[in-house]
Amino acid sequence: MxxxxxxxxxxxxxxxxxxxxxxxxxxxxxxxxxxxxxxxSMIREQTVWKLDSWLSSCSRSGIERFDTFAAGLRQDYAAVRAALSEPWSNGQAEGQINRLKMIKRQMYGRASFNLLRKRVLYRA
Incomplete structure (x- = not known):
């Protein structure tokens, strides 16, 4: 749903x-x-000017999940505004971090840092 x-x-x-x-x-x-x-639509169109009214609408809605979500966004308001207004994202860095963590999980307890380094740097 x-x-x-x-x-x-x-x-x-x-x-x-x-x-x-x-x-x-x-x-x-x-x-x-x-x-x-x-x-x-606010996220896709990056319309930062709609953020404040959307947060207010969530608080007035009486729907607990939206109110909680809006409260979380308010706690990091500057970062949320920047995410809506800036043209770049940290998606590439997050993808590389996810890849590194996956490799570490695969090797858990089996090898040293040197092998991990080689797998990360020389992986095709």
């Missing part, structure tokens, strides 16, 4: 559209859908 609520409505099939309309008939699900779609 969560995936259905955040997907682009133009990519939904006829059955999915019908299910979404049924779900949106419920007031709580309708509010969740509206907040989720607003969040997705």
């Amino acid at each position: 969560a995936w259905l609520l955040i997907r682009d409505p133009e990519t939904l099939g006829p059955d999915e559209e019908q299910l979404l309309e049924i779900l949106r008939g419920d007031a709580a699900v309708g509010s969740i859908w509206h907040l989720a779609r607003s969040y997705v």
